[in-house]
Amino acid sequence: MKYTFPENFWWGSASSALQTxxxxxxxxxxxxxxxxxFATQPWRFHNGVGPDDTSTFYRNWREDIALLKTLNHNSYRTSISWSRLIPDGTGEVNPQAVEFYNQVIDELIEQGITPFITLFHFDMPMVMQEKGGWENREVIDAYSRYAQICFDLFGDRVLHWFTFNEPIVPVEGGYLYDFHYPNVVDxxxxxxxxxxxxxxxxxxxxxxxxxxYAGEIGIVLNLTPSYPRSQNPADVKAAEYADLFFNRSFLDPVLRGDYPAKLVAVLNQYDQLPVCQPGDKELIQEGVIDLLGVNYYQPRRVKCRDSAINKDAPFMPEWLFDYYDMPGRKMNPYRGWEIYExxxxxxxxxxxxxYGNPRCFISENGMGVENEQRFINDGQINDQYRIDFVAGHLQWLHKGITEGSRCLGYHMWTFIDNWSWCNAYKNRYGFIQLDLATQQRTIKRSGEWFAAVSANNGFDKE
Structure with missing residues (x-):
């Protein structure tokens, strides 16, 4: 069967400033x-590899954009680093950063690749974190100023802006589950x-x-569908709670301009509501977006709790549901994630x-695999598993589009194997292999396949 996608479909990949x-x-x-x-707790990072050891995009941006062109990308998402552009978060703009980002944006456009730019991708300036990070409303004002500066500097050429990438991840990692700094559990x-x-x-x-400005503005959310173990009302309710906490807590405000009443009610019930101020509600209503980026990696399978809650433990979303390992599910054994196209x-x-069928696109989808050197044939990684992964997801994406969904593109995570937070280089996601010792880039088989998909605006699959 031939899968053909809409005209002017966005084919590309995504990355971030801090990771590249x-x-x-x-x-x-x-x-x-x-x-x-990393400076204070390097043992928290896989093999002790920190954020300075990335894929050297700052030095090799011109060659890397040429590789994007080789892969037939017509679009590419990356981010601006707040701490590079405004090193102390609130003060003077760094002219070296302005020159760098201008060069990158101009070269992308020169090569026929539309830049998609994210303003915040987990990389809080430390001076802002020392003020309390997102707990402090001063940091909201500083971010707003930073965003305005970006629009003024680059908004004449960047027509697709995203305020945040996966904003729930710093919430989960930094303040619930201890996998991001500042490692708070509250x-x-x-x-x-x-x-x-x-x-x-x-x-x-x-x-x-x-x-x-001439373009449009949106946000990128990682949406993880919550599937109940069964249709038993207790399991269905558990899945609704998981959806409220992990999807709708950001999806509803950016698409509807308000929080779900059920989420507010449950937080109120457990005395976990944050402090609101006059004007907050009206401001949130003004944040309804033009374009939604959707990051999808895996489903969330849940069931009702079958054990009592430890009332002395800190409140967690898992007070209201439990996770469920569905028998027979297809797994990526390297990452430990379910593959569910x-x-x-x-x-x-x-x-x-x-949600009224908003304009959207798949802003990330990907498969991380450990020790891909196992799959080298004739000097190239034969990652047929990644081709199968992408093709399987594109088939279901195509079905959604044929039924009327306004999905405008597909971006893979990621372009070149890059540094990934505490996992560093444990799992590789790229279309292009990165040799850490030499920084040599080698296109994987999946990269060649994706270049053909983009060139043909689709693919054939039996």
Whole structure:
């Protein structure tokens, strides 16, 4: 069967400043939370590899963009580093950063690749974190100013902006589950961070609209469909709770301009509501987006709790549901994640049926595999597993589009194997292999396959 996608479909990949640029504390750049955390607790990072050891995009951007062209990308998402552009978070703009980002944006456009730019991809400037990070409303104001500066500097050429990438991840990692700095475990503080992130998002959207720029602005959310173990009402309710906490807590404010009443009720019931101020509600209403980026990696399978809660333990979302290992599920054994291609269709269907069918695109989808050198044939990684993964998801994406979903593109995570937070280089995701010792780039078989898909605006599959 031939799968053909709509005209002008966005084919590309995604990355971030902190995971690719390198030059972590050079070229005028200020320290991020990741630089600080690595300096103080390097053992938390796989093989002791920190944020300075990335795929050197700062030095090799021209050659890397040429490789994007080789892969027939017509679009590419990366981020601007707040701490590179404004090293102390609130003060002077770093001219070296302006020159770098101007060169990258101009070269992308020169090569026929549309730049998609994210403003915040987990990389809080350490000076802002020392003020409390997203717990402090001063940081919202500082972020709003940073966003305005980005729009003014680059908004004449960048027509697709995203305020945040996966904003729930710093909430989960930094304030609930201890996998991001500042390693706090406190739900009410997490809820405050989530609310303030939405307020920061809305302030940037408001500034963008007020500036009359030519493009559009949105946000990138990692949406993880919640599937109940069974149709027993207790399991169904558990899945609804998981959906409220991990999907709708950001999806509803950015698409509907308000929080789900059920989420507010449950947080109130457990005394976990963050402090709101006059004007917050109105600001959130102004943050409704033009374009939604959807990151999809795996489903969430849940069931009702069958054990009592330890009332002395900190409140967690898992007080209201439990995780469920579905027998027979297809797994990526390297990452430990389930592969469930229909999830991408279910997300699009939910958006179409329940959220007014917003303009959206798949902003990340990917498969991380450990020790890919095992699969080298004749000097090239034969990652047929990644080709199968992408093709399977594209088939379900195509079905969603044929049923009316307004999905405008597909971006893979990622372009070149890059540094990935505490996992560093444990799992590789790229279309292009990175040799860490030499920084040599070698296109994998999946990269060649994706280049053909993009060139043909589709693919054949039996």
């Amino acid at each position: 640029e390198g030059e972590s504390l050079r070229e005028g750049k200020g320290q991020t939370t990741w630089d600080h955390w 739900f009410k503080r997490a809820a405050t961070v989530a609310l303030h992130t939405i307020l920061a998002h809305a302030s940037a959207v408001k500034a963008y609209r007020a500036g009359g 229909p999830g991408i269709y279910d997300i699009l269907t939910n958006l179409r049926v329940n």
